[in-house]
Structure formats: structure tokens, C-alpha cells
Amino acid sequence: MSSLGGNFPKHVKIVEVGPRDGLQNESNFVPTKTKIELINRLSTTGISVIEATSFVNPKAIPQMSDSEEVFNGITKGPNISYPVLTPNLKGLESAIKNGAKEVAVFSAASEEFNMRNIRKSIDESLEIYKDVVKQALAAKLKVRGYVSCVLGCPYTGNILASKVADVAKKLYDMGCYEISLGDTIGTGNPST
Numbered sequence: 263m264s265s266l267g268g269n270f271p272k273h274v275k276i277v278e279v280g281p282r283d284g285l286q287n288e289s290n291f292v293p294t295k296t297k298i299e300l301i302n303r304l305s306t307t308g309i310s311v312i313e314a315t316s317f318v319n320p321k322a323i324p325q326m327s328d329s330e331e332v333f334n335g336i337t338k339g340p341n342i343s344y345p346v347l348t349p350n351l352k353g354l355e356s357a358i359k360n361g362a363k364e365v366a367v368f369s370a371a372s373e374e375f376n377m378r379n380i381r382k383s384i385d386e387s388l389e390i391y392k393d394v395v396k397q398a399l400a401a402k403l404k405v406r407g408y409v410s411c412v413l414g415c416p417y418t419g420n421i422l423a424s425k426v427a428d429v430a431k432k433l434y435d436m437g438c439y440e441i442s443l444g445d446t447i448g449t450g451n452p453s454t
């Protein structure tokens with residue numbers, strides 16, 4: 263640690279997103295039973311936050327077409343949070359209906375990435391999330407905000423820290439209790 267210099271936090275929070283982010287891009291449908299088993303096994307590892315699924319349009323993300331079955335089929339462990347991604351009000355309604363206690367919204371620090379990922383500009387996505395966050399908070403849910411591409415974008419390269427800070431501040435100002443910074447393409451290292 264001393265060879266890297268600087269001060270490091272005493273605690274790092276790990277949010278396991280594999281059951282949602284890791285599986286959503288699989289070309290072959292992963293059976294519901296397998297998804298449930300994956301989450302149940304992850305629940306025994308000591309991780310305190312496991313993003314279980316995403317309440318999205320199944321036409322957009324077919325892999326998440328079984329989100330209700332997955333969320334209701336997992337064995338929820340004590341002291342473990344199982345947030346779900348809710349990119350719009352319909353997703354939030356499904357999350358509430360299925361008993362979610364925490365939801366997440368997401369944007370990117372890269373306009374190009376946001377357009378290719380969700381076909382909306384950063385500002386357009388944040389405008390949608392204002393209503394999602396407001397209604398989630400009214401329903402007494404915790405809301406986490408994601409910022410993707412914080413260190414680099416696969417389409418445009420490096421990302422300015424000021425852009426990351428701007429998106430993060432907007433999510434925080436909406437009412438997100440926590441902002442997750444995602445190194446989407448894995449370019450981060452101690453020097454970045």
C-alpha cells in the first residue's frame with residue numbers, strides 16, 4: 263500500500279451487480295432457476311449488497327424478462343440489500359409491487375455511451391430520473407445513482423473528472439443517497 267502513496271479508505275463498499283449487469287448481455291437466455299441459484303449463492307459470501315435484477319422492458323433486455331420471478335424467488339438473507347435497477351416509472355412501479363426496498367437509476371459521464379446504451383442524452387436520462395427518484399422516495403425506498411464510464415468510454419476515450427462530478431451531483435441533488443462510480447471499460451488503476 264505504501265508503494266502507491268496517498269491515503270486509502272478504511273472501508274470499501276462492494277455492490278455485486280453480476281446477476282443484473284453481468285447477465286443482461288448474455289446472448290442465450292439464462293434460466294430463471296439458475297439466476298435465483300446464483301443470487302442465493304452470492305448471499306452466502308458475505309457481500310452485503312447484491313443487485314438482483316432490472317425491471318425493464320423485456321423487449322429491450324430479454325434477459326431480464328423474468329425479473330419478477332427472480333426477485334420473488336430468491337432467499338433474501340439478513341443484513342443483505344437486494345436493490346433493483348429501475349430506468350423509468352413503469353420499472354419503479356414493478357419494483358414497488360414486488361416489494362423492493364432499494365432501487366437504482368443510471369446515467370453515464372459520456373454522451374456517446376448514454377446514446378448507444380439507452381438512446382437518450384445525459385440530460386434526457388436525468389430528466390426521466392427526477393420523477394423516478396421523487397416517486398421512489400415518496401414510497402420510502404432508498405435510491406442509488408450510477409454513473410457509468412467514469413474513467414473512460416469505449417467510444418470517445420478519456421472522460422473529464424468534471425463531467426463525472428456534474429452527473430454525480432445531479433443524481434445526488436435528486437435524492438440519491440449514494441452515487442456508484444462505474445469503471446465501465448476497466449481502465450482504472452491506482453494512478454487514475
